[in-house]
Amino acid sequence: MMAVVIGPFEIPGRLIYDFLHIFILPGFGAVLVLVILIIWAERKMAGLIQLRYGPLHVSRRFGGILQLVADLIRYSFQEFIVPRNVDRIAYLTGPALALIFSIIPVAFIPVTPYVEPPIYISSNILVVLALLSIAPIFIIVTGYASDNKFAFIGSLREAFLMISYEIPFIISILSMALLYRSLDMSGAVDFQARYLPGILLNPSAALVAYIAIIRITGRFPFEISEAESELVMGPYTEYSGLMYGVSMGIGYIKLYIYSMLFSIVFLGGWLPLVSGDPVSSYLIGGLIILIKTSILMLISVFLRSVYPRYRVDQAIRLGWSQIFFLSIVSMIWSLALSYVLR
């Protein structure tokens, strides 16, 4: 339970904190900076492993960090062509709504034990899981609305895989909530402060959650719905201009949110911070969470250089046979552990 220092009735402090939380840290500002850095890191790591330079030319002295900024500027100025036979409303709003529903959970996630997040519900985890499950529906709609067979096949693959991997993910997170005896993220961190981080308490749940994260955000080896050598770009084939930039960014924004959820539930969130005043605990706690999130994101994008992609039926079979089984094992393990740690 949170030691609430700024409650809902101290208006100026509340507004300032809400603004900072949503727009700077861990909201839009952090998302933008982190996504730019992580995509640069992905391309640079891939370049180093593959015996070449990676992005270098845009800002030579800093190793090409601003390459993504140049890409975004280029996408903004490119002509956005809408094909004639598409379903206009679904085509234009699909990626945008998928992006919105991927980024909304940031308002629910706390970064410090002393201040409530902008929207505080005592069953945080459940609400975040529910919101994150809506985003794939819009991706499926996008692929169906573009009048293209490859996009259609891509959205079908996304539909199959969404069902097979969201269920084990939800079961593993709920098994941790069962172990922590609360559906509140700050309660989860308090429990981990008393015993051990979640990844050591229940390793199979952590493994299931991590593999499900790699699938849901479309990282290799599960980059199946946007497989480049089979379907040109999956559901986003017919997009150009700024919407193309948006559709590339959706995967990384989802990776950010899922990694943040993983680091709070399994890696201890804002630990080793335990005490302090609201201002410094917000800054330090937020920074610690960002560091853990970015380490997870770096590991996830490193896999691009090592693995090819699975076939759809192999991924679905893996999801239902081994990952689902492991998630049931993790549920039983947490039941046993919560009885022992009474």
Place this chain on the structure above:
Amino acid sequence: MSSREDLDPRIKELINKGVDKVRVLNVKTPPPSRSVQRNIDALATGFRYLTKPMRMTIDYPYKDIEYPDRYRGMFRVDADKCIGCSLCDVVCPADAIRLVLRDKKKVPTINWGRCIFCYYCVDICPVEAFETYKIHDVAFYRFEDMLTTLEEFTKRPDEYVPPRKIVGKKFRVVIDENRGLRYEAIG
């Protein structure tokens, strides 16, 4: 010798004649074994290359490669040596060289857009009138600039092609046992 039931009679004859170097290396695809170990191996190999990079590419155009001396680049004709036998015109596979009249003598000019740099003309010239260089990465502003006039073809190529804005430092390619290609600075 695995599948030998119905061989072609010509192959049977060759085998009887003693061409017995049909030495076959039977390759067995390895059985799929423990996959956790293989995953860790693959990840460790990727990580090893991350920490010890072996770049094989070069940062062109700030660095440039100096090829070996026999590299086939652009060339020029020495109009005083040329005897006008027009063998270069006859042998060019791409019809790139044409002969024009100059002072009652026929001298070659070249269309760089068509040249495939096979050096048949350089090799067939009986008086060795062509002088070769290693210049190869040029760009022309107009298509018509690629057809050289006679005055141009008698000069060095870098006197009439558009100049380069960024001239890089020259490096030489050295084959290395550990890194594949290593680049050594010249001068």
Place this chain on the structure above:
Amino acid sequence: MEVAGSQDITQELSKEMFRAVETGIKEEGERLIELQIGPAHPGSGHMRILAWVDGDVVVRCDPDIGFVHRTIEKLSENRAYIKTIPLVERPSLLDTTPMTIGYVNAVEKLMGVDVPPRAKYLRTILAEITRIASHFYGIGILAIFLGHSTGFMWAFGDREVMIELATMLTGARITYAYAIPGGVRRDMPQSFPDAVEKGLRYIEKRLKDWEKIFLNNPVVERRLRDVGILKPNVARMLGVTGPNVRASGIDYDVRMVEPYEAYDEIDFMIPVAEEGDSYARGLIRFKEIEQSINIIRQAIKKIPDGEIISPQISRLFNPLMKKIYAEQRRVKLPSLMATLKPPKGEAMARVEAGRGEALFHVVSDGSTNPYRFRFVTPSFRNVILFKYLIPGHRVADIPAIYGSLDYFPPEADR
């Protein structure tokens, strides 16, 4: 071996290869989608693959080739014999040297010219260097079609070492035009054997890392094992060649059956596998790279000294050409080469290119241009496998099978 007939053979093959995909639906409708994996697609190359798909299972597949047809055979009818040598190496741009060797062998048989032994060894060395480069290209394309970008970049990086070696020997990076009727054009420089040894050692070291990250990668194995199995009797009936057929258990290699150049004096093996799936085809290419390394080492040790151009041609040199040949070992072409007139007749030559067996047939009627030049490339023979291997597999197996066959569209279209 009976000559393949037409209707009964294909019906027999169809029954054997089409597994349980008789849905009775022949046209696009509610269940069947026609996918045109067309020329402007990242996974198709210069061809179109038409696939009729029921759900995720391919029911019928047709390759649509001809996008890069450049009429090489017709062009050669209007050119002198020596001008066709650069033309013949352009279709198969990856292993250019076996194609020139084949054509030059055919012309030499027509003319009755002998090649000195040192020239044979030099041609063999360059042919094997090109073979390693071509196999790396095939492996790289297989990797990128599966999504393994590291395999793609590594393959092209390792291929670059071989290309630099070829630059040291001939002066050009990929299109060498090195062999001429009677010998070769340049001799190898003094630093060449050292550089070759270093390059080969580098490739041997890298093959170990390749195993760890590509061949033993569990995801790669899941994608490639038991996919696109080619049985030996089907391979014989369809007439396919190259590493594809050596991965199915048939041990046929032109370098063994009808040795050309210096192959009958070099001791090497040909790798043959039994399974016939895509993983075996990929593995055979890696083993062939090892064998090529072996051949190059032996050739460099055994190469004899001597002439690099036949005496029948070098006696036509004028004094300046003889001086250049003696000092720089650079072969100048006598003027006869531009207007070669072989006697009437026809000649055939076969070579083992990187992708299989290539056949060259030259018919001469006594003039400076050939009357007819026909050449059959290995990719053209392998294209029929698209029709018979893919049905029954899934959509995601189309790039896997395509990459493992190592089909190169410009070589098939000529």
